[in-house]
Amino acid sequence: MLQGWVIVLVAAAYLGLLFAVAYYADKRADAGRSIIANPYIYALSLAVYATSWTFYGSVGRAAADGVGFLPIYIGPTLGVVLWWLVLRKIIRISKVNRITSIADFVGARYGKSQILGGLVTVIAIIGITPYISLQLKAAATSFNILLSYPVLSVPPPAASIPILRDTAFYVAMSLAAFTILFGTRHLDAAERHEGMVAAIAFESLVKLVAFLAVGAFVTWGIYSGFGDITRKAAEVPKMAALFTPFSGAGPTYASWIGLTVLSMLAVMVLPRQFQVAVVENVNENHLKKAIWLFPVYMLAINLFVLPIAFGGLLHFASGQVDADTFVLALPMAEKQELLTLLVFIGGLSAAAGMVVVETIALSTMVCNDLVMPLVLRIKALRLAERQDLSGLLLTIRRGAIVLILLLGYLYFRFAGEAYALVSIGLISFAAVAQFAPALFGGLYWRDATRQGAMWGLSLGFIVWAYTLMLPAIVRSGWLPASILSDGPLGIALLRPSQLFGLTGLDQITHALIWSMMANIGAYLLVSMMTRPSVIEQAQASRFVDAFKLTGVHGAAPLWRGSASLAELKGLVSRFLGPVRAKEVFATLATERDLHSVNDLEVDADLVHAVERQLAGTIGAASARIMVSSVVKEEVVGIDDVMGMLDEASQAIAYSHELEEKSRELVAATRELQAANERLKELDRMKDDFVSMVSHELRTPLTSIRAFSEILQENPDLDPAERQRFLGIIIKESERLTRLINQVLDLAKIESGRAEWHVGVVDLVQLLRNAADTTASIFQETGVELVLELPEHPLAVTADEDRLTQVAINLLSNAVKFSPTHTGRVTVNLREEGRAARVDVCDNGPGVKAADRELIFEKFRQAGDNMTGKPHGTGLGLPISRQIMTHLGGHLWVSDAAKGGAMFSFTLPLADASNLAAKEWPHDQESAHC
Amino acid sequence: MTKKVLIADDEPNIVTSLQFLMERNGYEVRVARSGDEALEQVGTFLPDLVLLDVMMPAKNGYEVCQKIKENEAWAKIKVIMLTAKGRDTEVSKGIALGADAYTSKPFSTKELVTKVRELLGE
Amino acid sequence: MRNASKTTILIALFLLGTVLFNYPLLSLFNLPSTLFGVPVLYVYMFSAWAVLIAMLVYTFEHH
Structure with missing residues (x-):
C-alpha cells in the first residue's frame, strides 16, 4: 500500500491541506474576522520550535545519552517565565517601530544601522543553514525509509547519489515552492502572515498528535506501559546506564547547563521564533496564555521520547536502525501502515513548518536588511524613481527563499551526514545565540553602542565559526583532520574543539563559552569606549523606555524638514502598490480624525508614520533612506540635537x-x-x-x-x-x-505752539515803525535816536509782528541803559553778503564780556551790578533771541565803537520783487517789551 | 527815643511803600539799595531793626543778615527778612541765620507793622 | 495582580526553575532506581517541569 506515489500523494495532499488552512485564514483576515487573533493559535504557532529535530532527533539523542534531549525544552520553559517582562517589551517595541525581523530589530536599536542589520542577516543565514539542512535530511530520510516499506533499511549516504536522484533535493525544491506560494503571495506592510500562522498552528497540532500516537503505540501497543519498558531496559547495561545519565553515560552538568542556556536564548532569537512570537503577534496579552501553554506543549511532545528510545533500542539490534528514525521505524516494524503514514506526515509537518517560517523570516531579512539597502544605494539602477517596487520586493524574497533552501541542501549534502540531527541543530542554536547580547542588552542598556554591537556580533560569530563550523567542515572531509587533533599549523592551543586548552566540555558548550566571552566582552568593552551618535541615543531611549512611552505616536522622532503629501504617497505606493498605499493613507487620516486624505499635514509625525509603514515592508534602515530621499530633511546639527536631547545644554x-x-x-x-x-x-x-x-x-x-x-x-x-x-x-x-x-x-515759542505768519518784509519800513512806536520813551528820557537806513527797501523773510517786537525790545533796552539827556542810540541797517544786518548801539555802560551770553537767559538782567534796578521783566532778550533763531537769523551783543553796548541781528535776504504785491500797514500797534 | 529802621531792598516802589509805612509809624528811616550799602548803613546808622530783602545786588539778604548777627556790637539789631520766594526752605534758612522774623512778599502792611512793633518791644 | 508584584513572582519562578533544573538538585535524583516504573530522574524532571508550569498557570490565570 505504501508505494512511492501514495506517499508523494499523501504528502502533497497534506501540504495542500496546510495551504487551504492558510488560504482560509487569509480570507478571514481580509474580511476582518481573524482566526489567529486568539492566544491558543498564538501558543500553537510558537510550537514551530518543535521541528524534525524534536520529532525524530530527540529520540535519537535520548537513545544516546538519556536526558540529554531535555535541556532543549527545559531551557525555553525557564526562559518563558521571563517572557512577560522581556518578550512583551520586544513585542511592544516592534509594534511601535514596525520591526519586521530580528535583523531589523537589532539594526533599528543601534541607530537604524544598515550594516548591523546586514550582519545579523548574514550570521542568521550562515547559522541557520545547518538547521535547514537538518529538516531536509529528516524529511528525505523519512521518505526514503518509507519507500522501502516494509523493509527497514539504512539509507545510503547522500553524497553518493546524484543530485537529480536525491530525495532531499526534491524535498528542498518542493518546500521552496510551497514556501513561495505560502509566504510571498502578496506584500504586507506589517510583514504579517495570518495564513501562515494558522497553518503553523495546525501543523503543530498534527505533529503533536502524531508523536503522541506513536508514543502511546510503542508504550502500550508494543510494550505494556512505562514500567514494562523500564524493567526491560534495566536489564540491558547500556540502557540501564541511561537511568543515571549524569554518571557518565549522558551529559555532564556543564553541558546540561550550557544547552539549557543556549535553548533559552535560541527560542527567542531564532529568526522563525522571532517571526511567530513577535512579528506575527496580534495582541501582547496573548502572551499570558502562551507563557504556560507553550511549555505544556513542549512537555507533552517529550513525554514519550524516552519510551520510544528505549523501545527502539530494545526492538532493533544495535546499528540496524539509526536511532533518529526510531519514531518511524517502530510502527513500520510493527506493520502499522496508517500509523506509519501519520508519523511520516507528523515529521513532514514539523520539517515543513520550520522551513516555511524560517525561510520566510530569513528572506524578509535578506530582502530588507541586505539586498534592498544595497540596491537602493546603487544610483545607476534608479530604483528610487520606479513607480512600483512591490514586484521587485517579492522577486527578491522568492529568490532568497530558493537560495536559502539550496544552501541548506548543499550543507546537507556535503556536511550533514557527519552529525546526528540534534548536533546539527545545536550548531545553529549556537550561531543565533550570538544575537542575544546585542538584542537583550539593547533592551535595557541605554549606553550600548552600534560599535559595541558590531564588535560583539562579529567576534562571537568568528569564534562560533572557528569552534563549530570549522570542525563540521573538517569532519566532512573537506579539510585535514589534523586541524582538529593537532590544531591549525600544529598549534595545539588553537585546536578548534579545545580552544586554549579548554577540555572536558562537549563541543557546543565549549563553543558557547568562548563565543559568548568574545561576544559579550567586546560588546561591553567597545560600547563603553565609544560614544553613541545622536540617532543611536534617540533609538536607544525609544527601545529602553518602550514601556514608558505611550502609544504609537509617543516617540516623535528627531526630524525637521519638508515634504509634500504627494511625494510621500508616491513613495508608499512604489513599495506597497497603489491600492495598499491608498488604504495606508486613509488609515492615517482616520487616525488623525480627518475627513479626507488631502487634509493630512506633512509633519514629523506623519513622515514618521510613513517611515514605519515602509519599514514594515523594506526594513527600518531602508525605509529611512527612502523617506529621506523624498523628504528634504534639514540637517539636524549636532548642536540642535544636543539642545533638544540634553537637558543640561538646554x-x-x-x-x-x-x-x-x-x-x-x-x-x-x-x-x-x-x-x-x-x-x-x-x-x-x-x-x-x-x-x-x-x-x-x-x-x-x-x-x-x-x-x-x-x-x-x-x-x-x-x-x-x-x-x-x-x-x-x-x-x-x-x-x-x-x-x-x-x-x-x-x-508758546519754546513749545512750538506759537503762530507764525512768515512773509516777505521790508526791514527798512519795519525799523521805522519800531522807532515811531518807541519815540515817546526817547522823548521822555531825552535820549537821541539816530536811524541810519538805506533808501531802498530791504526785503527779508520774517513774521512781521515778531520782528517788530524784537526791534522795539532792542530799542527799549538801549534807551533804558543810555544816560538820561546825554544818551544816544543809533540804529544801522545794511546788507552784508546775502543777509541784512541791524546794529543798535547805545552809549550806556555796555555789557561785560562775561555777561554777554547770560543776558539772553531768562530772568538774568544785566542790572545786578548797577545802581538802580532796570525796569524789565528779564524776558525781553530771551524772547527776542528765540524769535530770531526761529526766523533763521542771529542775535548777539558786542561793544559799540564809542563804548556802550551794540545789539546786532542778521536775517537772510529775500527777493525784493515780492514786496510790491504786499500792502504795508502804516500804523503798528504797540508791541510789548 | 525814636527807633531807627533800615530798609534794604532794590525794588524802588517797595522801598517807597515801606518807607512810608515806617515813617507813618514814627520811626526814623534810612534806605539801602544793595547788600553792601545795607551793611555800611548798619555801621553808621546803627538801626534798631532792619527790613532786609533777600534778593539784592552785591551781597544778598542772607549774607547781610549773617554779617549783622556775627557782629556782637550789632547783636541787638532785629532783622525781618523779606522775600518774594515763598519756599519753606528759604524761611528756615533765614531763621537759621538768626533773622528774627520772616515775611514773604506780597505782605500785609498791617501784619508787617505789628511785627515791627513787637520786635521793637512796643 | 498588580504588575510590579507579577514581575517579582516571575523572577522568583525563574530562579526557582534554575535551581530545580540544575546541579546539585539534579544529582540528588541521578539514581538507578525507578518510581512508578520510570527512572527517578525522569519522574523528577517531568514533575518539576509540571510544577513550574502549574505555577505559571496560577500566576497568569488565577488573578
Whole structure:
C-alpha cells in the first residue's frame, strides 16, 4: 500500500491541506474576522520550535545519552517565565517601530544601522543553514525509509547519489515552492502572515498528535506501559546506564547547563521564533496564555521520547536502525501502515513548518536588511524613481527563499551526514545565540553602542565559526583532520574543539563559552569606549523606555524638514502598490480624525508614520533612506540635537539667554538712569523757572498790595501823594501784565505752539515803525535816536509782528541803559553778503564780556551790578533771541565803537520783487517789551 | 527815643511803600539799595531793626543778615527778612541765620507793622 | 495582580526553575532506581517541569 506515489500523494495532499488552512485564514483576515487573533493559535504557532529535530532527533539523542534531549525544552520553559517582562517589551517595541525581523530589530536599536542589520542577516543565514539542512535530511530520510516499506533499511549516504536522484533535493525544491506560494503571495506592510500562522498552528497540532500516537503505540501497543519498558531496559547495561545519565553515560552538568542556556536564548532569537512570537503577534496579552501553554506543549511532545528510545533500542539490534528514525521505524516494524503514514506526515509537518517560517523570516531579512539597502544605494539602477517596487520586493524574497533552501541542501549534502540531527541543530542554536547580547542588552542598556554591537556580533560569530563550523567542515572531509587533533599549523592551543586548552566540555558548550566571552566582552568593552551618535541615543531611549512611552505616536522622532503629501504617497505606493498605499493613507487620516486624505499635514509625525509603514515592508534602515530621499530633511546639527536631547545644554542655553537678558536689563537700567537724570535736570530747571516767575510776579504784586493798603488805611493822604501812589500801582500793574504776557509768549515759542505768519518784509519800513512806536520813551528820557537806513527797501523773510517786537525790545533796552539827556542810540541797517544786518548801539555802560551770553537767559538782567534796578521783566532778550533763531537769523551783543553796548541781528535776504504785491500797514500797534 | 529802621531792598516802589509805612509809624528811616550799602548803613546808622530783602545786588539778604548777627556790637539789631520766594526752605534758612522774623512778599502792611512793633518791644 | 508584584513572582519562578533544573538538585535524583516504573530522574524532571508550569498557570490565570 505504501508505494512511492501514495506517499508523494499523501504528502502533497497534506501540504495542500496546510495551504487551504492558510488560504482560509487569509480570507478571514481580509474580511476582518481573524482566526489567529486568539492566544491558543498564538501558543500553537510558537510550537514551530518543535521541528524534525524534536520529532525524530530527540529520540535519537535520548537513545544516546538519556536526558540529554531535555535541556532543549527545559531551557525555553525557564526562559518563558521571563517572557512577560522581556518578550512583551520586544513585542511592544516592534509594534511601535514596525520591526519586521530580528535583523531589523537589532539594526533599528543601534541607530537604524544598515550594516548591523546586514550582519545579523548574514550570521542568521550562515547559522541557520545547518538547521535547514537538518529538516531536509529528516524529511528525505523519512521518505526514503518509507519507500522501502516494509523493509527497514539504512539509507545510503547522500553524497553518493546524484543530485537529480536525491530525495532531499526534491524535498528542498518542493518546500521552496510551497514556501513561495505560502509566504510571498502578496506584500504586507506589517510583514504579517495570518495564513501562515494558522497553518503553523495546525501543523503543530498534527505533529503533536502524531508523536503522541506513536508514543502511546510503542508504550502500550508494543510494550505494556512505562514500567514494562523500564524493567526491560534495566536489564540491558547500556540502557540501564541511561537511568543515571549524569554518571557518565549522558551529559555532564556543564553541558546540561550550557544547552539549557543556549535553548533559552535560541527560542527567542531564532529568526522563525522571532517571526511567530513577535512579528506575527496580534495582541501582547496573548502572551499570558502562551507563557504556560507553550511549555505544556513542549512537555507533552517529550513525554514519550524516552519510551520510544528505549523501545527502539530494545526492538532493533544495535546499528540496524539509526536511532533518529526510531519514531518511524517502530510502527513500520510493527506493520502499522496508517500509523506509519501519520508519523511520516507528523515529521513532514514539523520539517515543513520550520522551513516555511524560517525561510520566510530569513528572506524578509535578506530582502530588507541586505539586498534592498544595497540596491537602493546603487544610483545607476534608479530604483528610487520606479513607480512600483512591490514586484521587485517579492522577486527578491522568492529568490532568497530558493537560495536559502539550496544552501541548506548543499550543507546537507556535503556536511550533514557527519552529525546526528540534534548536533546539527545545536550548531545553529549556537550561531543565533550570538544575537542575544546585542538584542537583550539593547533592551535595557541605554549606553550600548552600534560599535559595541558590531564588535560583539562579529567576534562571537568568528569564534562560533572557528569552534563549530570549522570542525563540521573538517569532519566532512573537506579539510585535514589534523586541524582538529593537532590544531591549525600544529598549534595545539588553537585546536578548534579545545580552544586554549579548554577540555572536558562537549563541543557546543565549549563553543558557547568562548563565543559568548568574545561576544559579550567586546560588546561591553567597545560600547563603553565609544560614544553613541545622536540617532543611536534617540533609538536607544525609544527601545529602553518602550514601556514608558505611550502609544504609537509617543516617540516623535528627531526630524525637521519638508515634504509634500504627494511625494510621500508616491513613495508608499512604489513599495506597497497603489491600492495598499491608498488604504495606508486613509488609515492615517482616520487616525488623525480627518475627513479626507488631502487634509493630512506633512509633519514629523506623519513622515514618521510613513517611515514605519515602509519599514514594515523594506526594513527600518531602508525605509529611512527612502523617506529621506523624498523628504528634504534639514540637517539636524549636532548642536540642535544636543539642545533638544540634553537637558543640561538646554539649561546652559537658558542661562546664556538669562545672562543676555540681564545684560540688556543693566543697559536699559543705565539708559533709564540717564533719562531720569535728564528728567530731574529738566525738572530742576522747570522748578527754577517757576520759582523765578513766582519771584518776578510777587515783586510788582507786593508794591500794588502795599500801596493799595496804604491808600485804604490813610484816607487823609494829601492828593499829590495819593496821586503818586496810584501811579505806582498802575505802573506795577502794567509791569505785571507785561510779565504775564511775556511768560506766556515765551512758553508758546519754546513749545512750538506759537503762530507764525512768515512773509516777505521790508526791514527798512519795519525799523521805522519800531522807532515811531518807541519815540515817546526817547522823548521822555531825552535820549537821541539816530536811524541810519538805506533808501531802498530791504526785503527779508520774517513774521512781521515778531520782528517788530524784537526791534522795539532792542530799542527799549538801549534807551533804558543810555544816560538820561546825554544818551544816544543809533540804529544801522545794511546788507552784508546775502543777509541784512541791524546794529543798535547805545552809549550806556555796555555789557561785560562775561555777561554777554547770560543776558539772553531768562530772568538774568544785566542790572545786578548797577545802581538802580532796570525796569524789565528779564524776558525781553530771551524772547527776542528765540524769535530770531526761529526766523533763521542771529542775535548777539558786542561793544559799540564809542563804548556802550551794540545789539546786532542778521536775517537772510529775500527777493525784493515780492514786496510790491504786499500792502504795508502804516500804523503798528504797540508791541510789548 | 525814636527807633531807627533800615530798609534794604532794590525794588524802588517797595522801598517807597515801606518807607512810608515806617515813617507813618514814627520811626526814623534810612534806605539801602544793595547788600553792601545795607551793611555800611548798619555801621553808621546803627538801626534798631532792619527790613532786609533777600534778593539784592552785591551781597544778598542772607549774607547781610549773617554779617549783622556775627557782629556782637550789632547783636541787638532785629532783622525781618523779606522775600518774594515763598519756599519753606528759604524761611528756615533765614531763621537759621538768626533773622528774627520772616515775611514773604506780597505782605500785609498791617501784619508787617505789628511785627515791627513787637520786635521793637512796643 | 498588580504588575510590579507579577514581575517579582516571575523572577522568583525563574530562579526557582534554575535551581530545580540544575546541579546539585539534579544529582540528588541521578539514581538507578525507578518510581512508578520510570527512572527517578525522569519522574523528577517531568514533575518539576509540571510544577513550574502549574505555577505559571496560577500566576497568569488565577488573578
